[in-house]
Amino acid sequence: MEPRKVQKVGYSTLSVSLPIKWTKKVGIQKGDLVFISEESDGAIRMTAQKRKIADDVEYVVDVDQCDNTKVLERVIVGNYVLGRSLIRVESNQRLKRKQIESIRKVTHRLLGIGIIEESEHHLLLQCSIDPKNFPLETIVDRLYKLTSIMFKETLDSIVNGDVELAKDAITREYEADTIYWLLVRILSLAQQSRSVSESIGIVDSMDIVQYSIIAWYLEMICDRVNHIASSVIRLQDICKWNKIDLIERVSHIGFITFNMFDRAFSSIFDGNLTTASDAVDMYDTIEHKESTLMKRLQNGSRLELSGIVSEILWDLDIIAEHSSAIAEIAIDIILKGENNYCHAKKVLTAK
Template sequence: MSQMMEARKVQKVGYSTLIVSLPKDWVEQVSLKQGDIVTFRREPDGGITVYPGLTRERENFRYVIDADICDAPNLLTRIITANYLTGHDTIQIVAKKELSQRHLEEVRAVSRRLTGLGIVEQSLKSVTLQSFVDPTKFPIYGLMRRLQIILSSMLETGVKAVVEGRPNLAEEVLHMEEEADRIYWMIIRQLLLAVLDRRVAKEVGIDGPMHVVGNRVIAKSLEQMGDLASHIAQEALRLKGDVKGVDAKLSKGILDFSDKVRLLIEDSFNALMKGDLKKSNDCIERVASCEQLERTLTTDIMRSVKAVNLAVGLRSIVWDVGQMAKYSEAIAEVAINRHLEAPSAFCAWEKA
């Protein structure tokens, strides 16, 4: 979407009414027609922002959760999380008598897991959580870049933990997953707020509603990769260094496979950020070679590893790495779709 400024002359109609015409390309883009309503927002710097349709300022509410009916495991956690994701800043958990120990533990755990959410008031019957996050301070692509960097590190560290038999590295991956989860939930919150408030969308770098959908696909793909890397670390802990007796060639093959997929993830995200259609296409083509390498490694594991538990564990790890390659394909597909939102050398636009 173009961000350039445009000057328009103020015209006078009748004795006192002043009017300014709307840019034709913008009117066509948002499908405005005669009789439609637009909303004006007065900005602190004296400017005015125009939005198509009715746009209202968000009202301040306190969102009260009845803990007494949250009797299923983790139900309270999920309701608090959902409130946070939908942009509810003040969340109160109440009980008629006293909050149970289980509910208090859930409240504390979820407040640690979600960025900027803290306990501001507490009594025997209620706890109030407050979000102190200013959404405009967290650009969406910066958050996604941080998540991509963390999961790439998780993949590299997790596979090293397996091949080198180092459980301390696996534990580090599980700590990294906690940070990855916090960033993921923050991304989802930003996307939902962008849908509700056009000003927030603009501030965090989202150009339009279609980008919200595409960014949701990207964020979920990155989050799924993080879960797969975490599973690799869990397998490393379960195997407890048993892989030290595995054939060196097989161990190197698993490491090389991990490096190949890690580079694919990084390239697909970089292609998205740079709007590089050719690079995105190349990333999609590389997924097939990763699938072939996964099958080759699986065959080698089944043939050369005699211990059943070890073979199953290594097969699971190779499968996890292969799935990460497939999730990178979704990122590349979004990048191609986004490139075609405007005319280019690849695809010209002609009126029918």
């Protein structure tokens, strides 16, 4: 931090000089406009000019440095979520068919990105998404609803022994991943640009941190639901759904976990601290029921059946943990804004 003395110019105007290093870095000159905004803590933020995130910079991905196509795909996804618009994927040698297929595969999973140029040695990818067209709450809500639908379909598949429902849930993960990567990209752009953050509804920089964590938890829950759906398919060949009390107990725990997840997330937008707190408390109930059922599994259930059911219970426990964490973040978000639970009060000091 560099101190600057405030000077009085004329009758009532106060002024302060700009650091020469900063003016050179941003290219500001005499007569240029600067934009001043006030932060929540009273600090002043100055921007040289309102502009979009630079889209004239190419980020080059060196295919030759990627040991396999999975590494290549992850590097491309990484560039996408960092908010980069132009990504050149190139090699010193002719691109192999497997590499090209891998690049095309990953672009199909990322929203708004496509191949705009191609040669023997490179492919140029461009993302045309304007983050200002994607309000933060809308995207977060979409990811939540996708995860919720997957979860409900998976639980219904356990109750009804309907493997097709489990397969439907697995299919939805593809779209959930796409929305998650879009959400992370937009949060990254919001962190880089004040104008972007304001346009998507972020009024406090802390929102970016909190929603990034929420997005990660949602993605992890989605992965666990996907794994449960896969376990349901494996169960098909080893049990008769209508005659096994064990399956009913698992589904009961599953619906309690689903209710906890739903309450935790709903409290973020409803601003209901009691609902969020109740969601946190539900974890103890779920953990107790899971522990009881696990002991029963160890006392006589078929080995193969108990193994798969144990995996499902483990996944449900992780979902409950993540849901509890989301509920705690919801409480923080509620307390940060205007609420009936606490308020700021100036401390009077003796003169």
